[in-house]
Amino acid sequence: MLSQIISLLEKRPMNAREICDALGIEGDKEREIYEMLKKAAKVLKHKGKTLMMQPPRCKKCGFEFENMKASKCPECRSEWIEPARFFIK
Numbered sequence: 876m877l878s879q880i881i882s883l884l885e886k887r888p889m890n891a892r893e894i895c896d897a898l899g900i901e902g903d904k905e906r907e908i909y910e911m912l913k914k915a916a917k918v919l920k921h922k923g924k925t926l927m928m929q930p931p932r933c934k935k936c937g938f939e940f941e942n943m944k945a946s947k948c949p950e951c952r953s954e955w956i957e958p959a960r961f962f963i964k
């Protein structure tokens with residue numbers, strides 16, 4: 876599964892939800908995807924590549940989160956969040 880995630884991200888940036896869909900994993904397993912991404916980052920590092928993250932962003936006020944996962948904006952309390960996207964560089 877790890878290598879599948881890596882080959883998906885080599886093609887285009889994706890968020891955890893899109894990775895779930897592409898791999899046919901149920902949406903509630905998103906947390907596992909985040910764990911996988913951490914492992915993928917290590918694997919890629921050995922290959923001299925980097926897993927990059929475009930952080931989650933509040934669609935209402937533009938606040939950028941530092942963590943991979945975000946559910947509520949600390950600035951404006953909005954739950955309208957653009958999820959983190961991952962790509963390989």
Ligand SMILES: [Zn+2]
Nearest residue numbers: 933936948951
């Ligand atoms: Zn906000």
